Amino acid sequence: MGAGHAHRLYRRGDSPVHRLPPHTKLAAVLGFVLVVVTTPREAVWAFALYAALLAGVAARARVPAGFVLRRLAIEIPFVAFAVLMPFVVPGESTTVLGVSLSVPGLWGAWNVLAKGTLGVAASVLLAATTELRDLVLGLQRLGLPSLLVQIASFMIRYGDVITDEMRRMSVARRSRGFEARGVRHWGVLAKSAGALFIRSYERGERVHLAMVSRGYTGTMPLLDERPATRAQWAGALALPLAALPLCLFALLG
Amino acid sequence: MTSTPSLDVRGLAYAYPDGHQALFGVDLTLGRGERVALLGPNGAGKTTLVLHLNGILTAGAGTVTVAGLPVGRKHMAEIRRKVGIVFQDPDDQLFMPTVREDVAFGPAAAGLRGAALDAVVARALDRVGMGEYADRPPHHLSFGQRRRVAVATVLAGEPEILVLDEPSSNLDPASRRELADVLRSLDVTVLMVTHDLPYALELCPRSLILSEGVIAADGPTREILSDEELMTRHRLELPYGFVPGSVA
């Protein structure tokens, strides 16, 4: 599938990672994240090696480090939470630069930070190498219920149509001298939202008519029946399979 | 017309669930390969009639027959394949994330897969001159391009009859002409609902007037458009300066 719905996390490219079938990549990220969260937090060396594995994937996908690091920003609210932990968690304390910090709190913060960052980084890499549309197809291939897949597909298709409608309504409001300023104007905005809902609902009915006219009977036909080859599965699962022994070693060691 | 007609409507009457009766006994027959315009003022019941042709609405009285097959529960899948409806707003018609998937939707729902499906999609897109746009999302296309893709989605099903609801609305003159070229190049039966009378004259040798839920006139388009009395009676007006007799 070519130039489709490029989203902001996507980075166009033609690397071996980009070419992997989306469902194998989804399975790989899921496996990797499971391995990471199972790893005991004390095994600091294991997390370093996981990070190195991800760096390897990023290199193969030709996704620059800066690209991944900037997109890790969505993690910031969780970081703020983690930073608080050494100050608020009760227990044995230690003194760093004259500040008294709780040891369990420090470990807790490290746990959240390390596992969260690795999980987000893996997801960023998935999103950077897979188009939105393909992600949805991948979920379908992995057995996500057809109804959820259809809802996701329609969100991709009609998101822009509805945003556009919203923009046109806002232009129409402002052309007639309306600026939303303060609570007094919320009533107008609420009415616009209601109108938008009704328009979207009616569009839904018309789309359904069009679908039925073309033979829709409740399930979407799966178009790209390109099953993944053994080599592709092996390529994708290399990541969680490389991480797994590290985790086992940390658990047993 | 010796062969089975593509479309045969007999005594079709329909009232909406709220009690408003829109059709009062419509009779019409379209021979195979004919291009016919369906004219009529706003609210005449044109769209209502169209929705009967593939069984979306079920006749209160009367029958609709497509290529010898009665429209009804029994043959619904086949009827929907034989009758291709292009709706007025292409955004309603194009509901898949990419043009290619959209055109493939109908044939795939009918069970086609793989190379055969790809071939059908490529052919349908080529017929409307949109082959290069297969991988684009519909909302990145111009309105005229979307309308042509909408025609392709329907052509992909190899319909017996192509039904278009106001195909030239919202098109700029160039897109309007491009669509006319596409429609002229097709060898299917066409029923075209339109308010664009010059377009009807250009594309359809024959026209029907639907007015107040019945067929009020049926004849050569030029004769109908030239009959001032008939036109006024049914709230039809030619654009300023347009004289049907003077068009070659």
Ligand SMILES: Nc1ncnc2c1ncn2[C@@H]1O[C@H](COP(=O)(O)OP(=O)(O)OP(=O)(O)O)[C@@H](O)[C@H]1O
């Ligand atoms: N869902 C509905 N419920 C009740 N009445 C309806 C419904 N849809 C249409 N009607 C009524 O049926 C009549 C015929 O409507 P229809 O949409 O078929 O007209 P039309 O010929 O397509 O008009 P236009 O040229 O404006 O598209 C109108 O009087 C309309 O108000």
Ligand SMILES: [Mg+2]
């Ligand atoms: Mg209509």
